[in-house]
Amino acid sequence: MSASERPGRPAVTLAALGVVYGDIGTSPLYAFKEAFGGTHSLPLTTGNVFAVLSMIFWAVTIVVSLKYVSIMLRFDNRGDGGVLALLSYCAQQVRERPRLLWLVTILGAFAVSLFYGDAVITPAISVLSAVEGIVVLAPGLQVLVVPIALGIILALFVLQRRGTAAVGAFFGPVMLAWFLVLAGLGISGIVQNPAVLQALDPRHALALIVEQPGLAFVAASAVFLCMTGAEALYADMGHFGRRPVQRAWFALVLPSLTLNYFGQGALVLRDAGAARNPFYMLAPEPLLLPLIALATAATVIASQATISGAFSATQQASRLNFLPRLRVLHTSDVAQGQVYIPAVNWLLLVFVLALVLGFRSSGALASAYGIAVSGDLLITSLMMLIVLPLAIDARLRWLWPLFLLFAALEASFFAANAAKLLHGGWFPIVLALAVFTVLTTWRRGIEIMRARKEAAPNAVRDGLSLDLAEVPRVPGAAVFFSSSAGGCPSAFLHNLKHNRIVHEQTVFLTVQFDEAPRVPDDERIEVMRGANGIVRITAHFGYREQPDVDRVLRLAARKGVACPVGQTSFFTSKPTLVSVSRRGLFGWRRSLFGWMLQNSTSVANYFELPPDRVVELGTQVAI
Known part of the structure; x- marks a missing residue:
C-alpha cells in the first residue's frame, strides 16, 4: 500500500480501538465488582479498597503497559503478533536445539489451547455482565437476564457468516464513546471522594500482601480480571501495526480504565451497598438505560473480536500443521483476514450457550475466566525466558530479568485463579486439554506419515x-x-x-x-x-x-x-x-x-x- 493509500494515523488508531481493546475495555463491568461483591469477596474497608485499587493500577502498569504494550509488541514475526507468531519466532531461535524446540512447541500449543477457553468465556461473561445492568434499573427483571443474554449471543453467532465488514466501521466510534463514558463516570465518582487517588501509591498493595497474604491471594484472582484481553494487544498487532495500538492504549484506554476503577472505588467507600454492581451505580438513574445499551454494544464488539480471533487462530494452526485442512470462507473481498470457519463457529456457540445456562451470572463465570487468560500470559513469559538467552542481539538478553519478574507475577495470578478450580476454573482447563490433545495428535500423526512416506x-x-x-x-x-x-x-x-x-x-x-x-x-x-x-x-x-x-x-x-x-x-x-x-x-x-x-x-x-x-x-x- 502506498503512502497515499494508507489510512491516516487517527483512522488506524480508531480502528485499533474498536478491535483490540474491546475485551480489556469491558473489564470494568465485572472486575472490581468481583473483588467486593463476588463469591470470594473481601471485607469492604477503606484499607482493602485502597489495596485492591493499587493492585489493579500496578498490575495493569507492569503486565499490560510494560510487558505487552512496550516490549512484546516489538517481538513480531514480520509484523504479525499473537501466540502462534511468537511460537514461530521462538522456533527460529532454537531451531538447532531439538529439545528446546520441542519444549517451545508444546508451550505454544498449550497457550493456543487456553486461548479457546478465553474465546468461549469472553462472550458469555461480557454479555451477561452488560445485561445484568437491568437488575440495577429494576430488580424484578433478574429473571430476564439469562434469556436476553442467550438471544444476543445466538444472534451474534448466527450473523458471523455475513462477516463484520458492514458493521466493522462502527466498532471504533462505539468503543471511543465507551471509553469516554468510562472516564466520565470515573471522574464523577472521584470528585466526590478525591482521597481515593491515594491508592496510586504501591505501598497500599504491598501492605496487604505483607500483612494479610491470605486476603491478598483472594484479591489477586479478582484483580487479574482487569487484565483479561491483554493478549489481544499482541495478537491483533498484525492488523494495525505497533504504533496505533500503543497510541490508543496510552492516550485513551489506560487513562479511561484507571479513572473508572478509581471512580468505582470512591463510590463503594461512600455507599457500601453499591458493591453489588459499582459500575452501573456510578451512573445517574436517568442515564442508566442508555448506559446498558452502550455496554451491551461494547460487549458484543468485545465478543466479536474474540470470535474473529478464534477463526484466525484456527486458520493459522491449520497452516502450521496443528490442525487438518478446514473449510474456510472469506467474508470480505477487501480484507483478507476476515474469515469464517463454520465448524468453529457452531462449536463455540454450543459451549457459550452451555456456559450461560450453567453459570447464569457474570460473577459465577469470573472464577472460570481468570485461569485461562493467566495461563496464557504465563506461558508467553516462559517462552521468552527460554529464547532470550539465545538471542543474537545481546541487548535483548537484558530483558531476561524483566520477564522473570513478569513470570513470577503471572504465576501468582495463575495460582490465585487455580484456587477456584472447583468453582468453575476446571472448565477452561478441561477444554484446553481437549484442544491440546487434538493439536498435538494431528501434528504427531503428520510427522509419522511424512516419515513413513520418506522411508x-x-x-x-x-x-x-x-x-x-x-x-x-x-x-x-x-x-x-x-x-x-x-x-x-x-x-x-x-x-x-x-x-x-x-x-x-x-x-x-x-x-x-x-x-x-x-x-x-x-x-x-x-x-x-x-x-x-x-x-x-x-x-x-x-x-x-x-x-x-x-x-x-x-x-x-x-x-x-x-x-x-x-x-x-x-x-x-x-x-x-x-x-x-x-x-x-x-x-x-x-x-x-x-x-x-x-x-x-x-x-x-x-x-x-x-x-x-x-x-x-x-x-x-x-x-
Whole structure:
C-alpha cells in the first residue's frame, strides 16, 4: 500500500480501538465488582479498597503497559503478533536445539489451547455482565437476564457468516464513546471522594500482601480480571501495526480504565451497598438505560473480536500443521483476514450457550475466566525466558530479568485463579486439554506419515530424474500435488502405474506455509525443470494467507510453465490410515488422527480447484 493509500494515523488508531481493546475495555463491568461483591469477596474497608485499587493500577502498569504494550509488541514475526507468531519466532531461535524446540512447541500449543477457553468465556461473561445492568434499573427483571443474554449471543453467532465488514466501521466510534463514558463516570465518582487517588501509591498493595497474604491471594484472582484481553494487544498487532495500538492504549484506554476503577472505588467507600454492581451505580438513574445499551454494544464488539480471533487462530494452526485442512470462507473481498470457519463457529456457540445456562451470572463465570487468560500470559513469559538467552542481539538478553519478574507475577495470578478450580476454573482447563490433545495428535500423526512416506522405496526416486523415454506422452497439462518438495507425488506414481501415460506438461506442485504471516510475490514460487520434461514448483504462502493455485500458475506462466487452470487436470491423493501395529495404551490417538484425516477438507475444496478438472486417487498410509 502506498503512502497515499494508507489510512491516516487517527483512522488506524480508531480502528485499533474498536478491535483490540474491546475485551480489556469491558473489564470494568465485572472486575472490581468481583473483588467486593463476588463469591470470594473481601471485607469492604477503606484499607482493602485502597489495596485492591493499587493492585489493579500496578498490575495493569507492569503486565499490560510494560510487558505487552512496550516490549512484546516489538517481538513480531514480520509484523504479525499473537501466540502462534511468537511460537514461530521462538522456533527460529532454537531451531538447532531439538529439545528446546520441542519444549517451545508444546508451550505454544498449550497457550493456543487456553486461548479457546478465553474465546468461549469472553462472550458469555461480557454479555451477561452488560445485561445484568437491568437488575440495577429494576430488580424484578433478574429473571430476564439469562434469556436476553442467550438471544444476543445466538444472534451474534448466527450473523458471523455475513462477516463484520458492514458493521466493522462502527466498532471504533462505539468503543471511543465507551471509553469516554468510562472516564466520565470515573471522574464523577472521584470528585466526590478525591482521597481515593491515594491508592496510586504501591505501598497500599504491598501492605496487604505483607500483612494479610491470605486476603491478598483472594484479591489477586479478582484483580487479574482487569487484565483479561491483554493478549489481544499482541495478537491483533498484525492488523494495525505497533504504533496505533500503543497510541490508543496510552492516550485513551489506560487513562479511561484507571479513572473508572478509581471512580468505582470512591463510590463503594461512600455507599457500601453499591458493591453489588459499582459500575452501573456510578451512573445517574436517568442515564442508566442508555448506559446498558452502550455496554451491551461494547460487549458484543468485545465478543466479536474474540470470535474473529478464534477463526484466525484456527486458520493459522491449520497452516502450521496443528490442525487438518478446514473449510474456510472469506467474508470480505477487501480484507483478507476476515474469515469464517463454520465448524468453529457452531462449536463455540454450543459451549457459550452451555456456559450461560450453567453459570447464569457474570460473577459465577469470573472464577472460570481468570485461569485461562493467566495461563496464557504465563506461558508467553516462559517462552521468552527460554529464547532470550539465545538471542543474537545481546541487548535483548537484558530483558531476561524483566520477564522473570513478569513470570513470577503471572504465576501468582495463575495460582490465585487455580484456587477456584472447583468453582468453575476446571472448565477452561478441561477444554484446553481437549484442544491440546487434538493439536498435538494431528501434528504427531503428520510427522509419522511424512516419515513413513520418506522411508518408502519410491521416496528415494526423484521425479525429475525418472526415465520416461518409453512412456507415451498425451496432449495437455497435469498438476500433481505433493506434500514434500522432493521425490514423486503418490498420485503421479499411481497414474503412471495404471494409465501408463505422462502429460506433455507435467507439474509437481508443493504448497508450503512458511513461518511468516505473508510472502511477497517475488518470493512466491521456486521452479525446477527435470531432463524428462517434468517441472517441480514449490509455492510459498504465509500462515495468514489463503493459498491461491490460480495465482501460483499465473506466476509460473511468467517463467515459461503454461498451465491454464481451465485447461489443466489436477491430480490429488486421498490418504487412508491403515493400522500395522498393536493399538497399545495410546491407540485411541491413532483412531482420533484417522478420524480427523478422513474428515479433513479435500485438496480440491481447500484450494478451490474446478471440480470438473480434478482426479482424486486413493492411497494407504500405514501407522
